[in-house]
Amino acid sequence: MTRFYMPCCALLLQCSSLSAGLDDIITALSSSDEKRVLESLSRILEAGPDAFPALLRHMHDPRLANESVFPPTRARTERSDKHPLQNRKTVGNACFDIISVQVEGTMPHIYRPFRALQRKNIAAWVRKHAGKSLDELRLLAVEESIRRVRSASPREIEEATRQRALDFFLSRQRQLQLPDLGR
Secondary structure: OHHHHHHHHHHHHHHHHHHHHHHHHHHHHHOOOHHHHHHHHHHHHHHHHHHHHHHHHOOOOOOEOOOOOOOOEEEEOOOOOOOEEEEOOEHHHHHHHHHHHHHHOOOOHHHHHHOOOOOOOHHHHHHHOOOOOHHHHHHHHHHHHHHHHHHOOOOOOOHHHHHHHHHHHHHHHHHHHOOOOOO
């Protein structure tokens, strides 16, 4: 029993210290020191899916993220399209973006309703696919996006947009299925 117990305890301690370390690193995303924020972001990205549980714990963090690293989004006012409002990103928004961009990459705004990862489902999706590699997660996400586009009703998407979205996600799927040739 001791031969099994000791390595397991060491592994659990290592995982909990990684998690605690990531929590501190994620907290640094709100720092005004751009270099510190970029170093923190780099460490989060290096951790890959191992960072996802910690990022999920910070999804509702209301502190403002560093504006130079996480620029504000632009939203139109209801009064006028001529005066965009700036919306500063929170650490929680940054955490969502970090996970979704690692898994799904970037995409045209019009295709975002078909993303596998949405704010409402990201925690459940990550838990469901825990233990998978980033490559596996990427393929699962694009397959789910393809299913969403195909099952969308005509009220949700015009046929021309559906075809462009389908082409976009199928192209991404083909890229993900290519053998890694030193990319």
